[in-house]
Amino acid sequence: MDNFTFHNPTKIIFGKNTIGNIGEEIKKAGYSRILLLAGSGSIKANGVYSQVQHSLFKHNIEVFEFWDVRPNPTLEHALLAKKYAADNKVEAILAVGGGSVIDEAKSIAVSVGIPNIWDVFEQKVVPQKALPLFVILTLSATGSEMNSFAVLSNEKELKKWSFGSPLVFPKVTIIDPAVQMSLPKRQTANGGVDSLSHLMENYFMGIDAEVTIAVNESVQRTIISQIDKLHSEPYDYNARANFAWCSTLALNGVTSVSMSGGEWTTHGLEHALSAINPNVAHGEGLSVLFPAWITYVFKSKEFIFERWAKNVWNTNSVLDGVQAMKDKFKEWGSPITLKEIGFDKSDFSKIIKCVQDYGRLGRIIKLDTSDFYEILNLAY
Amino acid sequence: MDNFTFHNPTKIIFGKNTIGNIGEEIKKAGYSRILLLAGSGSIKANGVYSQVQHSLFKHNIEVFEFWDVRPNPTLEHALLAKKYAADNKVEAILAVGGGSVIDEAKSIAVSVGIPNIWDVFEQKVVPQKALPLFVILTLSATGSEMNSFAVLSNEKELKKWSFGSPLVFPKVTIIDPAVQMSLPKRQTANGGVDSLSHLMENYFMGIDAEVTIAVNESVQRTIISQIDKLHSEPYDYNARANFAWCSTLALNGVTSVSMSGGEWTTHGLEHALSAINPNVAHGEGLSVLFPAWITYVFKSKEFIFERWAKNVWNTNSVLDGVQAMKDKFKEWGSPITLKEIGFDKSDFSKIIKCVQDYGRLGRIIKLDTSDFYEILNLAY
Numbered sequence: 001m002d003n004f005t006f007h008n009p010t011k012i013i014f015g016k017n018t019i020g021n022i023g024e025e026i027k028k029a030g031y032s033r034i035l036l037l038a039g040s041g042s043i044k045a046n047g048v049y050s051q052v053q054h055s056l057f058k059h060n061i062e063v064f065e066f067w068d069v070r071p072n073p074t075l076e077h078a079l080l081a082k083k084y085a086a087d088n089k090v091e092a093i094l095a096v097g098g099g100s101v102i103d104e105a106k107s108i109a110v111s112v113g114i115p116n117i118w119d120v121f122e123q124k125v126v127p128q129k130a131l132p133l134f135v136i137l138t139l140s141a142t143g144s145e146m147n148s149f150a151v152l153s154n155e156k157e158l159k160k161w162s163f164g165s166p167l168v169f170p171k172v173t174i175i176d177p178a179v180q181m182s183l184p185k186r187q188t189a190n191g192g193v194d195s196l197s198h199l200m201e202n203y204f205m206g207i208d209a210e211v212t213i214a215v216n217e218s219v220q221r222t223i224i225s226q227i228d229k230l231h232s233e234p235y236d237y238n239a240r241a242n243f244a245w246c247s248t249l250a251l252n253g254v255t256s257v258s259m260s261g262g263e264w265t266t267h268g269l270e271h272a273l274s275a276i277n278p279n280v281a282h283g284e285g286l287s288v289l290f291p292a293w294i295t296y297v298f299k300s301k302e303f304i305f306e307r308w309a310k311n312v313w314n315t316n317s318v319l320d321g322v323q324a325m326k327d328k329f330k331e332w333g334s335p336i337t338l339k340e341i342g343f344d345k346s347d348f349s350k351i352i353k354c355v356q357d358y359g360r361l362g363r364i365i366k367l368d369t370s371d372f373y374e375i376l377n378l379a380y
Numbered sequence: 381m382d383n384f385t386f387h388n389p390t391k392i393i394f395g396k397n398t399i400g401n402i403g404e405e406i407k408k409a410g411y412s413r414i415l416l417l418a419g420s421g422s423i424k425a426n427g428v429y430s431q432v433q434h435s436l437f438k439h440n441i442e443v444f445e446f447w448d449v450r451p452n453p454t455l456e457h458a459l460l461a462k463k464y465a466a467d468n469k470v471e472a473i474l475a476v477g478g479g480s481v482i483d484e485a486k487s488i489a490v491s492v493g494i495p496n497i498w499d500v501f502e503q504k505v506v507p508q509k510a511l512p513l514f515v516i517l518t519l520s521a522t523g524s525e526m527n528s529f530a531v532l533s534n535e536k537e538l539k540k541w542s543f544g545s546p547l548v549f550p551k552v553t554i555i556d557p558a559v560q561m562s563l564p565k566r567q568t569a570n571g572g573v574d575s576l577s578h579l580m581e582n583y584f585m586g587i588d589a590e591v592t593i594a595v596n597e598s599v600q601r602t603i604i605s606q607i608d609k610l611h612s613e614p615y616d617y618n619a620r621a622n623f624a625w626c627s628t629l630a631l632n633g634v635t636s637v638s639m640s641g642g643e644w645t646t647h648g649l650e651h652a653l654s655a656i657n658p659n660v661a662h663g664e665g666l667s668v669l670f671p672a673w674i675t676y677v678f679k680s681k682e683f684i685f686e687r688w689a690k691n692v693w694n695t696n697s698v699l700d701g702v703q704a705m706k707d708k709f710k711e712w713g714s715p716i717t718l719k720e721i722g723f724d725k726s727d728f729s730k731i732i733k734c735v736q737d738y739g740r741l742g743r744i745i746k747l748d749t750s751d752f753y754e755i756l757n758l759a760y
Contacts, residue, residue: 001395001617001618001621001622001625002395003394003395003398004392004394004395005391005392005394006391006392006394007389007390007391007392008388011386011387012384012385012387013385014383014384014385014386014637014638015381015382015384016383018383177381208622209621209622209625210602210605210606210618211599211602211606211622211625211626211629212625214598214599214601214602215595215598215599215629217598218595219591219594219595221594222590222591222594225590226590226591237381238381238588241381242381242588242589242591245589245591245592245637245638249591249595249634254634257394258625
């Protein structure tokens with residue numbers, strides 16, 4: 001079992017009718033002037049925004065709102081938000097939304113005192129301070145609500161990259177699964193695939209950390225059973241709640257302890273897909289790529305893939321496990337081929353160019369251009 | 381799934397050769413004058429003490445040592461340590477040992493500005509501040525290294541009670557499983573039983589938090605497999621490491637999310653046993669009592685006990701599960717009857733008196749004097 005450090009200081013408030021706590025939490029932490037960052041306005045339709053407003057008003061917190069963070073959030077929008085936050089001298093950031101809003105909020109948070117945020121993503125600058133971050137989660141998928149990572153798209157350079165810093169662990173995150181009951185089936189399925197992917201990126205690195213492997217696969221099984229329930233009954237609160245907590249556990253460190261930082265090839269490939277076509281949802285790219293990646297690499301480390309096929313999918317071979325996963329993704333309405341999400345074989349070289357810029361891919365086995373080509377071919 | 385709050389800010393440094401980090405961690409946190417609290421001196425025999433000394437010296441940390449914390453630590457000793465800490469104006473506490481040392485350190489930490497520590501245990505006073513706590517764990521069992529609880533014995537009043545306060549989460553805990561390789565088999569078995577018990581105290585409260593139930597039972601299974609390995613090969617580092625992390629997970633909140641705070645009847649009963657006879661190790665008392673408690677209460681909530689029998693012990697009925705657990709405890713060398721640990725039927729009324737002072741017992745079903753008598757009878 002490899003040495004590790006585990007430290008996750010985020011406070012989670014979880015459950016029905018918990019959003020109203022946000023004002024008190026921000027006040028207790030000593031802040032009274034904040035940037036509220038949000039997406040396209042769905043939080044107005046589902047009642048989240050009015051609960052937040054009410055709670056902040058009650059605790060005399062002055063709010064500066066910045067809207068229109070989009071899925072696959074962009075550097076361009078983050079720079080505008082950064083300027084708005086600085087102009088208004090906010091003391092903290094409140095992200096109200098899903099992973100995109102949280103990730104852009106993290107990027108803004110560390111940009112304090114850094115002229116160009118993108119330098120953090122390029123690892124040219126290590127952030128030394130950050131505005132404190134609070135979160136109201138409205139879509140369980142990325143795990144960003146309880147970790148120290150963020151992903152942002154630099155559209156000019158066709159790069160969808162990530163950074164990590166302990167400074168951006170949210171201070172407090174509120175997760176009310178009830179607000180996710182009205183999500184479209186497509187978003188629920190994407191959240192399921194994304195969360196499963198986070199678990200798998202770490203799981204397959206497993207060698208002898210039996211406890212992490214066992215915990216990780218128990219969370220994978222639970223995601224599958226809960227997304228199944230939500231597919232037939234989106235208003236099942238209990239399934240929403242169980243899935244929401246699984247999704248947080250999938251990338252908060254608990255399920256990746258002693259896993260050497262994870263594999264992340266499929267995420268790297270997917271980031272290339274959605275950098276090229278921002279209309280591709282992250283979960284869709286992953287549901288297309290993960291079966292292909294497993295099919296291509298499993299023979300290099302058969303014991304862990306066989307264990308996964310048996311313990312997660314109840315099948316007797318890796319390829320049967322892959323087929324079971326593809327069948328399940330299809331059942332949930334997720335795409336399983338590149339064709340379905342609008343890519344053509346002629347796009348492969350552009351995708352691979354993007355992946356290589358990203359660097360650092362292929363830990364279970366080292367992968368080069370021809371390997372990426374084969375994986376894309378399997379996913380086609 | 382019930383609402384919950386999760387917040388565990390302890391930083392864990394885990395693995396081989398990690399003890400030497402302690403000086404740097406304390407220095408980084410801004411402290412240079414500490415109380416080092418320890419037990420009977422086994423840390424001198426296994427080399428832990430010299431590693432700690434060296435690291436503290438290297439970082440110019442002034443150390444005031446206080447020794448002889450015993451298993452089932454006492455209020456009396458804690459009061460002496462408190463005075464010594466105050467006289468020497470220490471800024472922080474470093475606990476080097478197992479759960480007893482950590483728990484006494486927590487009690488000393490919150491005693492700042494409180495004349496009588498025991499008032500905290502009696503819930504007459506809520507601590508408002510505490511000395512920061514650092515931990516080097518040398519025995520995995522109680523989970524105290526990553527939680528906010530402590531247990532102390534008031535010998536005069538025959539009370540072994542606990543308190544909880546977010547102020548006593550250790551700032552940093554270092555767990556080097558290698559230093560546990562030389563432990564006697566008896567202590568390893570006790571650690572296994574104690575950790576399993578923490579999981580079970582929460583597990584049986586489960587109703588619809590599927591993710592917590594699934595994660596919890598995966599940790600139970602891992603403990604059983606790793607203690608089995610250690611029983612035949614105490615120097616198996618990997619089994620030590622996996623068990624050590626299981627033991628931390630068993631009581632750091634991850635495996636008890638949405639479990640309504642747990643059941644804790646068996647712990648309450650056990651605290652009575654070891655308050656009356658401090659030579660009874662906590663793990664021994666638990667291995668005697670847990671099978672009896674399950675046998676007595678399972679019919680009140682059959683579905684969760686049946687799930688446990690199937691998923692943890694691979695048996696088809698609760699009573700078969702209980703028998704499998706007893707057989708396993710016996711195999712590990714743990715006692716399974718009150719007789720074996722020196723109690724007689726004539727002690728029952730004294731034990732029950734102690735339990736009733738403790739209060740708050742019996743959540744799955746309410747238990748009164750006659751119920752306790754029946755449970756003790758089953759354990760006899």
